[in-house]
Amino acid sequence: MVRIRVLVVDDHRIFAESLAAALAAEPDVEVAAAGSGPAALRSLERAATEGRRFDVALVDADLGAMPPGVRAANGAEDGVVDGISLVAGVRTAQPHVRVVVLAERDDPRRAALALQAGACGWVAKDCSLSRLLTVVRGVLRDETHLPPALLTGVLRELTAARKHRTESEALVESLTPREREVLRCMVAGLGRKAVAERLFLSPHTVRTHMQNVLGKLGVHSTLAAVALARRAGVGPADLAGDVVERGGQLA
Structure with a gap:
């Protein structure tokens, strides 16, 4: 048995x-x-x-x-x-x-x-x-x-969730590659200074990228941006290893 x-x-x-x-x-x-x-x-x-x-x-x-x-x-x-x-x-x-x-x-x-x-x-x-x-x-x-x-x-709930996810995915797709990197750092809980150090950018440049991310996603806070990113399936930046290229220049 x-x-x-x-x-x-x-x-x-x-x-x-x-x-x-x-x-x-x-x-x-x-x-x-x-x-x-x-x-x-x-x-x-x-x-x-x-x-x-x-x-x-x-x-x-x-x-x-x-x-x-x-x-x-x-x-x-x-x-x-x-x-x-x-x-x-x-x-x-x-x-x-x-x-x-x-x-x-x-x-x-x-x-x-x-x-x-x-x-x-x-x-x-x-x-x-x-x-x-x-x-x-x-x-x-x-x-x-x-x-x-x-x-x-x-x-009905699953259909609505899928619709919201699709809309969120479209908004994330509107970001530039660098803005998506910044968003992944935001999802990981990094502040502006930590993002700047990780992406080899100046805090001023990171601030500009963050403002652009919020604007393109249509939200007014980092928490709202992170919630939308997670809904779209965006994961946090890998903090275990340095996988970011030194493509950015200090500004």
């Missing part, structure tokens, strides 16, 4: 334990639970190292969420990973693991974000065990599962 190894990731202990116990009653399912995003990533890494990797991760959509004014037990939010971010983290660290998001409410926008992050399904927390098992087995066959009531909204 082929066994399915499932990791339940939910910081609501009673729900996680109850779900894990219900799944473990199935003869072909092995279950473990993690109470946070970092703990889940550690469990996945440890299992892979030991040759007993997980097949499916069931992730709480509201993982890490706290009521307004309430802080984490350690007094800070360090290490808190929300559900959608964890989907992307799992898919990056363990691409073979299928991720299904468990949600207390239908939310087309968040469901679309989850799919974009790499999730294979979005399932109500109060669905039946048989329904959940159908989804678990389905995603292992490379199926994508969404509640029918969410489908139209999710498709």
Whole structure:
């Protein structure tokens, strides 16, 4: 019998334990639970190292969420990973693991974000065990599962996201090669002086390039430019090595 190894990731202990116990009653399912995003990533890494990797991760959509004014037990939010971010983290660290998001409410926008992050399904927390098992087995066959009531909204969100990405890509294409280099440095979080040193330009020249970038992208701040660049798929400059040619002249 082929066994399915499932990791339940939910910081609501009673729900996680109850779900894990219900799944473990199935003869072909092995279950473990993690109470946070970092703990889940550690469990996945440890299992892979030991040759007993997980097949499916069931992730709480509201993982890490706290009521307004309430802080984490350690007094800070360090290490808190929300559900959608964890989907992307799992898919990056363990691409073979299928991720299904468990949600207390239908939310087309968040469901679309989850799919974009790499999730294979979005399932109500109060669905039946048989329904959940159908989804678990389905995603292992490379199926994508969404509640029918969410489908139209999710498709609308994905279409809108694609439109915004296409528009952002066109704006980035309007930049000169040097302006795109400056934009990648901005995405990497470099300030004007650091960009000048990296591209062998004067701070005045970099300032001009940055103003041109903002103008061509139609935004009024560096943060807005970085957000648009990421939407267009522009990654940060490689800060690990000096890959920039000494083409620029000090001005």
